[in-house]
Amino acid sequence: MIKTHAGGIALIAGAVVLLIALGLVYAATRPGDDSTTCSEFFAGMENPPAAALAWCNAGSYFSWESTLAVNDRFEPVNIFNVCQGDPATPAILLIHGYPTSSFDFAPLMANLSTDYYVCALDTPGYGFSDKPGQGFDYSIFDDAQLVDEYVREVVAFEEFTLLTHDKGDSVGLALLQLYQGYDERPATINHRLITNGNVYLPLAQLTTFQTALLNTTTGPLLTRFVRGGQLASGLAEQAFASDVPPDEVASYAATFDYQDGGRWQHDIILYLAERAENEVVWLDALAASDIPTTLIWGEQDAIAPVTVPDFVWETALEKREAPASYWQIPCADHYLQVDTPDLIEDIVRATLANESLPYSFEGQRCSASLVDTNE
Numbered sequence: 459m460i461k462t463h464a465g466g467i468a469l470i471a472g473a474v475v476l477l478i479a480l481g482l483v484y485a486a487t488r489p490g491d492d493s494t495t496c497s498e499f500f501a502g503m504e505n506p507p508a509a510a511l512a513w514c515n516a517g518s519y520f521s522w523e524s525t526l527a528v529n530d531r532f533e534p535v536n537i538f539n540v541c542q543g544d545p546a547t548p549a550i551l552l553i554h555g556y557p558t559s560s561f562d563f564a565p566l567m568a569n570l571s572t573d574y575y576v577c578a579l580d581t582p583g584y585g586f587s588d589k590p591g592q593g594f595d596y597s598i599f600d601d602a603q604l605v606d607e608y609v610r611e612v613v614a615f616e617e618f619t620l621l622t623h624d625k626g627d628s629v630g631l632a633l634l635q636l637y638q639g640y641d642e643r644p645a646t647i648n649h650r651l652i653t654n655g656n657v658y659l660p661l662a663q664l665t666t667f668q669t670a671l672l673n674t675t676t677g678p679l680l681t682r683f684v685r686g687g688q689l690a691s692g693l694a695e696q697a698f699a700s701d702v703p704p705d706e707v708a709s710y711a712a713t714f715d716y717q718d719g720g721r722w723q724h725d726i727i728l729y730l731a732e733r734a735e736n737e738v739v740w741l742d743a744l745a746a747s748d749i750p751t752t753l754i755w756g757e758q759d760a761i762a763p764v765t766v767p768d769f770v771w772e773t774a775l776e777k778r779e780a781p782a783s784y785w786q787i788p789c790a791d792h793y794l795q796v797d798t799p800d801l802i803e804d805i806v807r808a809t810l811a812n813e814s815l816p817y818s819f820e821g822q823r824c825s826a827s828l829v830d831t832n833e
Contacts, residue, residue: 752805
């Protein structure tokens with residue numbers, strides 16, 4: 459069962475009333491966005507947020523067709539991706555979470571790209587990728603097929619490190635199933651790094667807003683009125699341990715507002731239902747995997763609290779044969795890659811160096827601690 463914060467039904471009803479009231483203020487003047495690229499989107503703005511514009515300018519697009527029969531009536535999806543660094547250096551692939559995008563990784567990519575070739579993409583419905591309309595199935599398994607094709611056909615990695623966050627953790631686990639099913643793997647995943655996300659939903663503490671979005675009655679109603687500014691401000695207040703500058707809040711808002719992304723929040727959060735149906739199988743696949751794996755968790759996360767990685771460590775990683783380690787960062791919240799990119803960088807570099815891990819790393823805001831290792 460998915461747990462929610464106290465106050466359940468009454469708080470959901472209050473959230474619905476509040477958002478409808480806010481939405482009615484905006485609905486009449488809500489700008490529709492029919493941009494086909496982020497460059498076109500920002501060209502129509504008088505003062506685009508600098509960080510989001512820079513991210514757009516750093517990326518490019520490729521076309522991808524969903525593998526699901528239910529999506530056959532939709533045109534191929536325009537997928538946004540960013541790669542930074544020297545392609546001759548070791549590769550790292552980053553997969554974002556819900557409800558944000560690859561933009562989450564901008565600080566971390568800047569740090570790592572001096573010595574690694576770092577790539578990230580926006581899955582359908584997120585960021586600057588296409589946000590198909592009503593009826594499109596935003597499936598974790600379809601996202602895994604997208605990532606698989608991206609690795610094989612777009613960036614052509616022979617080997618790479620996979621770092622995931624939030625919903626991206628689930629995509630990464632579905633990708634692991636694909637790789638375990640190959641007779642001959644098209645690429646080698648050298649290491650798997652899993653960061654804050656609800657990878658075991660019985661221990662999750664979803665917010666009232668998330669619960670309302672999931673509901674088949676309130677969810678579609680709420681998303682008629684949700685705008686990027688509301689989503690970005692809510693995230694800045696509730697999911698970051700660090701102060702988020704106004705331009706970055708505006709940048710997050712822009713990634714939501716691209717192709718009216720707020721309208722599809724009910725559709726894309728339904729990945730949690732798919733997560734719930736498959737999480738035991740996915741954790742079994744993780745336990746059986748021969749890929750070295752590292753958990754990194756921001757301790758201040760109230761939605762995916764440390765009981766989640768504790769469970770994953772104890773049930774899937776601690777006793778398996780393949781190497782595994784577990785880190786916690788006390789001054790980081792859900793978006794630890796934004797709160798403490800320096801500590802994530804230190805852990806990634808030390809892990810990929812295949813050397814003995816230290817017990818801690820001193821960062822700008824706090825220290826990261828090695829909780830356990832199975833070696």
